[in-house]
Amino acid sequence: MSSYEHGMTRRRFAAGFVAALSATGLSGAMAEVVSPRMSIDTHAHVFHRGLKLAPGRRYAPDYDAPLDLYLKQLDQNGITNGVLVQPSFLGTDNSYLVECLKATNGRLRGIAVVDPAVSPDELRALDRAGVVGIRLNLVGQPLPDLALPEWKALLAQVKALGWQVEVQRNASDLAVFAPKLLDHGVNVVLDHYALPDPKLGVSDPGFQSVLKLGASRRVWVKISAPYRNGADGEQFAKQAYPLLRAAYGVERLLWGSDWPHTQFEAKESYTKNRKFLDELVTDADERARVLASPRELFRF
Structure with missing residues (x-):
């Protein structure tokens, strides 16, 4: 039996147990015991070396990070749900992402990468498969002109679907670019603490603007991925978290494992990153809220 099947068996048992308790009037007292609070990993990638790589990619891993291994990480770390983000090196071919979403019967959601000229029919098909947003990985790329007709049309579709736009870019550019996205009426998600200048950390003027x-x-x-914020990334994260919490509120901070930690595989692991969350958010109830609050945004 796979790790996913084990998880489904546990959930079916819990559901049956709650149903049995309902007949005795005890379900209210016991439901919390047998139905653990939802905990969501909002940032992970799956892939294997047999997939077609995008032309012009900056990087491609030489190993596999398949779905079953990701689900094992979730199970071993007590995480109920996950979000798969299309890796940039796979470009706009979201077929493996869709395959994985369909295989997990609602346990996972997806963030796709699409061409600005993508058809409404393709977006609706992605929506039915469990995709809830698009990703703009703009590291090393020119910022798109959102005033162009194809971008205006795409963002209108994203808004109509109730999707999000996830952006990876340095904080100084996000401070200018994110408001332009907001002007199109979409929800915006910023990756990895908004990536301020590692030399400046929380003092980066771009990061201060992102707080606003x-x-x-x-x-x-x-x-997510404090290690993508310089050699002292964990220390930066501990300085950044209270500022982000004050500016955004706990309900708009999203934890992600960044599994399989591409380009940092040698020193990072899922368990290490999950344990760092305990150091970052020391209050257990607040930590549980961080893990559960993405539910509505990702349609769980």
Whole structure:
């Protein structure tokens, strides 16, 4: 039996147990015991070496990170649900992402990468498969002109579907680019603490401007992959978290494992990153809220 099947068996047992308790009037007292609070990993990637790689890619791994191994990481770390983000090196071919979403019967959601000229029919098909947003990995790329007709049409579709736009870019550019996305009426998610200049950390003027975006109530920040914020990334994260919490509120901070930690595989692991969350958010109830609050945004 696979790790996913084990998880489904546990959930079926819990559901049956709650149903039995309902008949005795005890379900209210016991439901919390047998139905653990939802905990969501909002940032992970799956792939294998047999997939077609995108032309012009900056990087491609020489190993496999398949679905079953990701599900095993979730199970071993007590995480109920996950979000698969299309890797940039696979470009706009979201077929493996869709295959994985369909195989897990709602346990996972997806963030796709699409061409700005993608058809409405393709977006609706992705939506039916469990995709809830698009990703713009703009590291090393020119910022798109959102005033162009194809971008205006795409963002209108994203808004109509109730999707999010997830952006990976340095904080100084996000401070200018994110408000332009908000002007199109979409929800915006910023990757990896919004990637301030590692030399400046929380003092980066771009990061300080990103903090002000919390007032919009339509921006979320992923507290994920501190190691992508310089050699002292964990220390930076501990300085950044209280500032982000004050600016955005706990409900708009999203934890992600960043599994399989591409380009940092040698020193990172799922368990290490999950344990760091305990150091970052020391209050157990607050930590549980961080893990559960993405539910609505990702349609769980």
